[in-house]
Amino acid sequence: MSRHTAAGLANLEVLDTTLRDLASSDPAIRVLTADSRISGRLGPFAREFPDRLVELGIAEQNLVGVAAGLASCGMKPFVISPACFLTARALEQIKVDVGYSGTAVRLVGISAGISYGALGASHHSIADYAALRAIPGIPVVAPADNCEAEAAIRLAAATDGPLYIRLGKRALACVHGPTSEPVAIEHATRLRTGDDIGIIATGETVGIALEAAEALALGGVEATVVSMPMVRPLDTATLFGVARRVGGLIVAEEHSVHGGLGEACAAALMTEGIPVRFRALGIPDEPIVNGPQLDVLAHYGIGPEQLAALARELLV
Known part of the structure; x- marks a missing residue:
């Protein structure tokens, strides 16, 4: 049952609550971040599962490589980083270590699109669909609201392969309206x-x-x-x-x-x-x-x- 049908939850809050729920029954779940501000926003997850969140610092290429290694050892890593850096700076690692290798790394690009609008082109992520659509084997998901975001995270956890979830920054109204049923995102x-x-x-x-x-x-x-x-x-x-x-x-x-x-x-x-x-x-x-x-x-x-x-x- 979705717990995110109301407006007001930002992407990291939805990530935190959903990942905590998944991790409570799946010991393979791991969370990797590349910015202490992100890991700080995932504080509830870190407090509940202190040995399952790894902060690698601002090193996106290393972030993806470490996640691929964990996935190859049977873990289920979720990589969380600003989309502009994750899909550009670490594109080669995504291409080789994840896409071409078919490694089950769950890539989560946050503050995507022009969420960082005032920070300029270096922080815009408006080429991530194009880049990842050109790499074989990586589904690309862009949730419209909290309901779809939760569904995307759960789909990623259940998928034995790579997947890219693109999230914005601001809290969104639920476009699906009040619902007690999970939202399916595999289809429009x-x-x-x-x-x-x-x-x-x-x-x-x-x-x-x-x-x-x-x-x-x-x-x-x-x-x-x-x-x-x-x-x-x-x-x-x-x-x-x-x-x-x-x-x-x-x-x-x-x-x-x-x-x-x-x-x-x-x-x-x-x-x-x-x-x-x-x-x-x-x-x-x-x-x-x-x-x-x-x-x-x-x-x-x-x-x-x-x-x-x-x-x-x-x-x-």
């Missing part, structure tokens, strides 16, 4: 149904898509909104079903327009031969501006009002 979820426009989103853009759909409904435009947490492998059945039903389709993501969910959906639709008016909405191919996360997203058209305006334009 239709959160709203309408025949005019389809909006497929992943991660934190799902909430924005739902707000845009509400604004569209006020003007008589009904939208289907889909949460697509699995960026890879892609739920093509849901994608094709929505595309065949609506008059236009928008894919929204907090990622570069190159190599992310938008390109994956476009390629799948073209390969299947499904004709639909289509737009991929993400960070464009230009030096990214800096500032608060939601302001930066709005600057690039990834806000409720801008997304609703794009939908209306697509239907003209």
Whole structure:
């Protein structure tokens, strides 16, 4: 049963409570971090399982290598580090020690996308989908809320192979609403149904898509909104079903327009031969501006009002 149906829990709180629950019945669970601020935020886990949390300091390449070694010895390591450093600085280790080797390392990139908006491009993580989608054997998951985050962590623990979970920084409202049933993230979820426009989103853009759909409904435009947490492998059945039903389709993501969910959906639709008016909405191919996360997203058209305006334009 999900304990994270309400808003207000940030990603590290969800990680901590879920990992503690898993570790209580699975002695193989290990947590590795590369920043003392992260391990400090996982204080409840550290106090309950002091011999199962390892802080390696700011050394992401070593972090992944140590985790791969633990996995090869039968442990279930969860690697937790800011996504911008984990998927860039340690990309070779992820490629060789995890992906190519098929090692069951659970990679958790926190404060992803432009969560560190004011800190500049060095702290933005808008190429992680592209990088990891190009490495064989690593599923890529971007939860939209606390319910999906908990489901992703539990899926990772139960998966005998590598997996990348991408989490933001701020606390999120639960897009699935109150539920006593676990949320399944292996497939996409239709959160709203309408025949005019389809909006497929992943991660934190799902909430924005739902707000845009509400604004569209006020003007008589009904939208289907889909949460697509699995960026890879892609739920093509849901994608094709929505595309065949609506008059236009928008894919929204907090990622570069190159190599992310938008390109994956476009390629799948073209390969299947499904004709639909289509737009991929993400960070464009230009030096990214800096500032608060939601302001930066709005600057690039990834806000409720801008997304609703794009939908209306697509239907003209």
